[in-house]
Amino acid sequence: MALTRKGQATRERILQAATEVIARHGVAGTSNEDVRKAAGISGSQLYHYFDSKQALIRAVITRQAEVPLVPGQPIMGALDSFDALQAWADAAIEHQEHNSGRGDCTLTSLAGELSPTDEQTREDLCNAFQRWQSLLRNGLQAMHERGDLRPEVDLDELSMAMLAALQGGSLLSQTLRTAEPLRASMNAALAYVRSFAA
Amino acid sequence: MALTRKGQATRERILQAATEVIARHGVAGTSNEDVRKAAGISGSQLYHYFDSKQALIRAVITRQAEVPLVPGQPIMGALDSFDALQAWADAAIEHQEHNSGRGDCTLTSLAGELSPTDEQTREDLCNAFQRWQSLLRNGLQAMHERGDLRPEVDLDELSMAMLAALQGGSLLSQTLRTAEPLRASMNAALAYVRSFAA
Missing domain, CATH: 1.10.357.10 (Tetracycline Repressor, domain 2)
Structure with a gap:
């Protein structure tokens, strides 16, 4: 599914909110409803981007993998010395x-x-x-x-x-x-x- | 609470069952009912030994800590060479x-x-x-x-x-x-x- 720029921003806001809620309560302690509230969107909007909790968790993992090894440091040079x-x-x-x-x-x-x-x-x-x-x-x-x-x-x-x-x-x-x-x-x-x- | 020898054996059976269920399904995927069935005991028996899931998980952790560093090797000599x-x-x-x-x-x-x-x-x-x-x-x-x-x-x-x-x-x-x-x-x-x- 290709997202518009606005759609990408909403998806990113959901993932950021999910990451923060999971940091506080763990995966097991996080419901879609918690993420929906934290992201400030409607249930149908959340469902539009992630149709299950598993889909959401998988996207959080993929996003975290893009943070190169040290959270909070999105840009990191080659580790070659x-x-x-x-x-x-x-x-x-x-x-x-x-x-x-x-x-x-x-x-x-x-x-x-x-x-x-x-x-x-x-x-x-x-x-x-x-x-x-x-x-x-x-x-x-x-x-x-x-x-x-x-x-x-x-x-x-x-x-x-x-x-x-x-x-x-x-x-x-x-x-x-x-x-x-x-x-x-x-x-x-x-x-x-x-x-x-x- | 001091347990009789039989009580200790039942408690140990519950912890063994809980450890095995958690190994397969994770903590979040494990209910007291799963543990009760795996241990082959009644709900009131389970409650007698562990009155909450948290109490059960804490006992599993304490028991696992007694396994010295390598599961399956309950006896291990000093690591002094x-x-x-x-x-x-x-x-x-x-x-x-x-x-x-x-x-x-x-x-x-x-x-x-x-x-x-x-x-x-x-x-x-x-x-x-x-x-x-x-x-x-x-x-x-x-x-x-x-x-x-x-x-x-x-x-x-x-x-x-x-x-x-x-x-x-x-x-x-x-x-x-x-x-x-x-x-x-x-x-x-x-x-x-x-x-x-x-």
Whole structure:
């Protein structure tokens, strides 16, 4: 369905509202009615854009996947140097520090809430995680080709370990409500990357 | 409330059933009625042991926290040598390999499903994560005192980074349905620990 500019704006307003409601109450605690109210639209308007809660959640996941790795930082350069990776880690930790004490609508929490039987939503999450892994992998590959990383480095494993550090650190930080777990996991991941410096 | 031996067995049967139902359907998709049926008991019996869904979920979390880091391995020795840590990582990866393709009722997924406003359940999860971190920290501290790790190592950061690697790797492995993310994150975490070898 091609949307007019106004339609795109309404759809975006719904997704923004849904993201905020989910951040506060979790997926299970969010009804279409909550989203409708938060977006300030009618039920039939909501239905026009998203005909089920699942369709809405899937669109939230796809939208969150477009936020490159650090919420609140929609634009991020290539992660293709030790300095750029450090800046990325610092930004993630800073974001967590400002968000400690309240929920955050991240792919991490969406993945945790995923019903094991909802195959379509799982595939959306897989795509989102794989997109993030490629952002990391592309940067590492550029470093590898430039000779910054030793020839024998396994780029798939390294980028996956970095993504896991981000996800695990975020999950623990959100639960424990302190940025320390994320700081620890990102420090460890970056030290691991640096251990492959040529 | 002190339980008789029979009462303890019934309570344990309910928790086992709840853990299995949650593994298949997630917390949101699990009703008390589902648990009652799976445990083969009456509604009044269930209510006798757990008077709300929240009470049941909290007990599941506390019980899962007693499973020391690798589900299916109720007994685990001290993680106080590089070999013991490697064996722990290998067991976690092997468990994930056998569980790929189906849900798992882990603290990782429970934490992800946590409603940001359920403060009591969040505290139970914090206790569980902190208990796991201490298991790791105690092992690392023994290695440190024995002189296996360099004096300047930050044991809090190191144990937290390992826990984050386990959680992040498990979350990605459960979503992507392959053990590779956990393998990558555990390899990275153990390499980081080894980088502090004296």
